[in-house]
Amino acid sequence: MQFWIIQILNSLALGGLLFLLSSGFSLIFGLQRIANLTHGAFFMLGAYIGASLLREHIPGIDFWLAALIAGLLVALLGGLLERLVLRRLAGNPLGQVLVTLGVAFIISDACLMIWGGDPIPVPTPQAIARPLIVGKLAFPTYRLVVVGIAFAVAAGLYVLLEKTRLGAMIRAGVDDMQIARAVGIRVSVLFTCVFCLGAGIAGAAGVLGGPIFSAYPGLDADMLPLALIVVILGGVGSLVGAFIGSFVIGAIYTFGSTLFPDVAYFILFLPMIVVIAYRPEGLFGRSRA
Amino acid sequence: MRITRRDLMHAAAVTALAGLSVAKAAAEASGPIRVGLLTVKTGPLASGGIDMERALVMYLKERNNELAGRKIDLFVADTAGVPATARTKTQELVERNNVHCLIGPLAAFEALAIDDYIRQTKTPTLSVAAAEDMTQRHPNPWFVRATSTSAQCAHPMADYCAKELKLKRMITIADDIAYGQEMCAGFQRVFEESGGKVVQKLFPPLTAPDYGAYVAELKTDADGIFLGLAGSNGFRFLRQFIEYGLEDKLQPVGGMTALDEAVLRNMGDEALGIVTACWYSAELDNEINKQFASSFRKQFSYDPGFYAAATYVDAAVLEAALKNVGGKIEDKDAFMAALRATKVDTVRGPVRFDEFGNVVGNVYIRKVTRKDGRLVNSVIKTYPDVSQFWTYDPKQFLANPVYSRDFPPAKNLEN
Numbered sequence: 001m002q003f004w005i006i007q008i009l010n011s012l013a014l015g016g017l018l019f020l021l022s023s024g025f026s027l028i029f030g031l032q033r034i035a036n037l038t039h040g041a042f043f044m045l046g047a048y049i050g051a052s053l054l055r056e057h058i059p060g061i062d063f064w065l066a067a068l069i070a071g072l073l074v075a076l077l078g079g080l081l082e083r084l085v086l087r088r089l090a091g092n093p094l095g096q097v098l099v100t101l102g103v104a105f106i107i108s109d110a111c112l113m114i115w116g117g118d119p120i121p122v123p124t125p126q127a128i129a130r131p132l133i134v135g136k137l138a139f140p141t142y143r144l145v146v147v148g149i150a151f152a153v154a155a156g157l158y159v160l161l162e163k164t165r166l167g168a169m170i171r172a173g174v175d176d177m178q179i180a181r182a183v184g185i186r187v188s189v190l191f192t193c194v195f196c197l198g199a200g201i202a203g204a205a206g207v208l209g210g211p212i213f214s215a216y217p218g219l220d221a222d223m224l225p226l227a228l229i230v231v232i233l234g235g236v237g238s239l240v241g242a243f244i245g246s247f248v249i250g251a252i253y254t255f256g257s258t259l260f261p262d263v264a265y266f267i268l269f270l271p272m273i274v275v276i277a278y279r280p281e282g283l284f285g286r287s288r289a
Numbered sequence: 290m291r292i293t294r295r296d297l298m299h300a301a302a303v304t305a306l307a308g309l310s311v312a313k314a315a316a317e318a319s320g321p322i323r324v325g326l327l328t329v330k331t332g333p334l335a336s337g338g339i340d341m342e343r344a345l346v347m348y349l350k351e352r353n354n355e356l357a358g359r360k361i362d363l364f365v366a367d368t369a370g371v372p373a374t375a376r377t378k379t380q381e382l383v384e385r386n387n388v389h390c391l392i393g394p395l396a397a398f399e400a401l402a403i404d405d406y407i408r409q410t411k412t413p414t415l416s417v418a419a420a421e422d423m424t425q426r427h428p429n430p431w432f433v434r435a436t437s438t439s440a441q442c443a444h445p446m447a448d449y450c451a452k453e454l455k456l457k458r459m460i461t462i463a464d465d466i467a468y469g470q471e472m473c474a475g476f477q478r479v480f481e482e483s484g485g486k487v488v489q490k491l492f493p494p495l496t497a498p499d500y501g502a503y504v505a506e507l508k509t510d511a512d513g514i515f516l517g518l519a520g521s522n523g524f525r526f527l528r529q530f531i532e533y534g535l536e537d538k539l540q541p542v543g544g545m546t547a548l549d550e551a552v553l554r555n556m557g558d559e560a561l562g563i564v565t566a567c568w569y570s571a572e573l574d575n576e577i578n579k580q581f582a583s584s585f586r587k588q589f590s591y592d593p594g595f596y597a598a599a600t601y602v603d604a605a606v607l608e609a610a611l612k613n614v615g616g617k618i619e620d621k622d623a624f625m626a627a628l629r630a631t632k633v634d635t636v637r638g639p640v641r642f643d644e645f646g647n648v649v650g651n652v653y654i655r656k657v658t659r660k661d662g663r664l665v666n667s668v669i670k671t672y673p674d675v676s677q678f679w680t681y682d683p684k685q686f687l688a689n690p691v692y693s694r695d696f697p698p699a700k701n702l703e704n
Contacts, residue, residue, distance in 0.1 A: 003505070007505055010505055014499050138535075216520075218496070
């Protein structure tokens with residue numbers, strides 16, 4: 001019983017982090033049709049920025065502020081990448097994907113140059129560093145907080161997309177870009193906004209994931225496939241899809257690695273293969289005309 | 290047997306070439322010795338790889354780039370930790386830069402990728418990688434290893450756990466690669482033969498994004514846990530282990546890469562008191578190391594660890610062997626014989642080799658303590674002259690299959 005409770009909580013925590021990682025990826029993918037392979041690097045860059053902000057012990061900068069700063073910086077970088085590079089390759093999806101891959105390599109080697117090859121810890125916020133103990137169960141408080149943050153971000157994004165004018169424009173862009181343009185939506189501005197937003201969430205997620213993953217070279221490559229799996233499973237451009245997909249993958253990974261440790265990675269990719277074969281648009285994706 | 294003209298031509302060409310290379314060798318015997326370093330400067334393994342280069346360059350600089358009276362030209366190749374690249378770079382070093390010998394590579398799978406090539410080209414190689422069978426069931430005659438095999442430090446660690454820490458029931462966790470599997474297998478064998486029981490064995494994938502699921506699964510009624518993790522994994526695992534409040538229930542101990550100096554310098558109090566086994570510690574109390582560790586620290590402002598010490602030891606072995614053959618590295622057979630016969634005092638203590646080219650040297654049990662504000666691996670016990678075969682008879686040892694996930698079989702798992 002204890003095993004199941006702890007592993008369910010673990011699944012939720014990992015799912016929450018995966019959602020923070022992949023929601024931005026899904027939004028960008030949905031609107032711009034770009035598989036933004038820089039996403040893992042954004043996550044890693046966020047983690048490194050957060051780690052060094054916290055390592056310097058600058059007064060006034062606590063964990064949450066560091067996450068916010070990292071998010072904003074990475075969002076800025078995302079905006080620059082979109083404006084200066086991807087913009088020029090509009091209409092050339094293959095070129096865009098290759099550029100994002102190239103930028104991902106540049107970021108990861110730049111991180112290696114700046115921060116060196118050693119893993120750098122991101123300290124857990126003091127107040128919630130100790131495990132929460134209920135009866136005989138001990139569970140890291142921080143992970144529960146991560147789940148809470150993921151739900152809050154999901155709710156925020158939901159309101160943004162479903163209840164605001166900007167959200168309506170984004171959805172219009174996802175559904176049919178040409179018609180959206182025809183009715184006067186400035187899709188190119190939307191592109192930049194969404195790219196910044198997606199990159200920023202990934203950057204902040206890097207810091208939030210920091211106490212669990214740390215910042216280390218290769219973090220980008222570890223994270224990117226997970227974002228891909230989630231988005232393919234959930235459906236491109238669908239927030240609900242990314243949300244459900246994250247928790248499904250979180251659960252599959254957690255239970256897969258404890259119940260069938262030898263084939264953990266295989267089990268992780270299995271649902272993706274099934275979905276691609278039988279429902280290529282993903283569980284919650286809309287098929288494109 | 291018929292001898293065709295083609296055979297004759299072939300033989301003539303070979304003889305001519307051989308003659309040429311002998312002439313070339315003779316002409317060059319006074320020129321610089323070219324040393325190739327295979328290291329990793331990009332990607333996840335870069336931390337260790339950069340240290341390998343730094344320490345080697347330091348060793349050579351301290352001797353004005355001269356070993357045994359000959360100038361040394363160092364060629365550094367970045368394999369990126371990819372076996373195929375390691376192979377290409379080795380070829381480049383050997384065929385384009387004409388190196389006389391190689392130092393490196395870093396990782397076991399890289400060493401395996403160049404195994405055939407260094408046999409073919411007869412290139413003396415001083416390796417850092419730990420793959421057991423390179424010096425056991427498939428020994429490579431051009432290979433020496435002054436560091437250790439995967440399990441060479443795990444054997445004494447297991448002995449220490451059973452006899453000194455008096456742990457009875459232990460868990461092992463290691464990266465699911467040959468290195469992790471071999472290390473745990475060695476640990477299990479010695480621990481169980483000393484009366485202990487390994488009750489749980491876990492092998493997370495090398496790139497496990499999150500250890501939460503594994504930590505939650507640990508049997509908290511065991512006495513201790515052996516960490517056979519490498520790179521940043523040991524450090525990430527340990528933090529999550531503490532996050533789940535397990536540090537009071539299970540005593541963590543580690544293999545030679547779990548709490549390396551490279552990882553320690555980024556850790557906090559959570560590492561204090563953890564015991565690990567390695568063939569080196571920056572804290573070793575011998576004259577050579579005191580000088581090395583302090584000048585390394587002065588230059589780079591951190592302690593040298595496993596990888597820095599590895600190439601520094603290799604360089605010392607190289608120098609000793611070169612002195613024994615009067616600097617004539619061109620006579621490969623004599624040089625190789627000298628390498629294997631080398632007995633030299635190094636930063637890790639005295640080093641000599643067994644008949645398979647693997648080191649026989651001290652293994653240190655170390656405990657993390659705080660000194661001058663930084664975390665260090667203080668040596669608390671020395672196992673002198675440890676061989677890759679531990680206390681076993683080499684013949685019997687080699688009659689067994691190589692250490693793996695399933696060998697030796699774990700009989701005491703509780704599920």
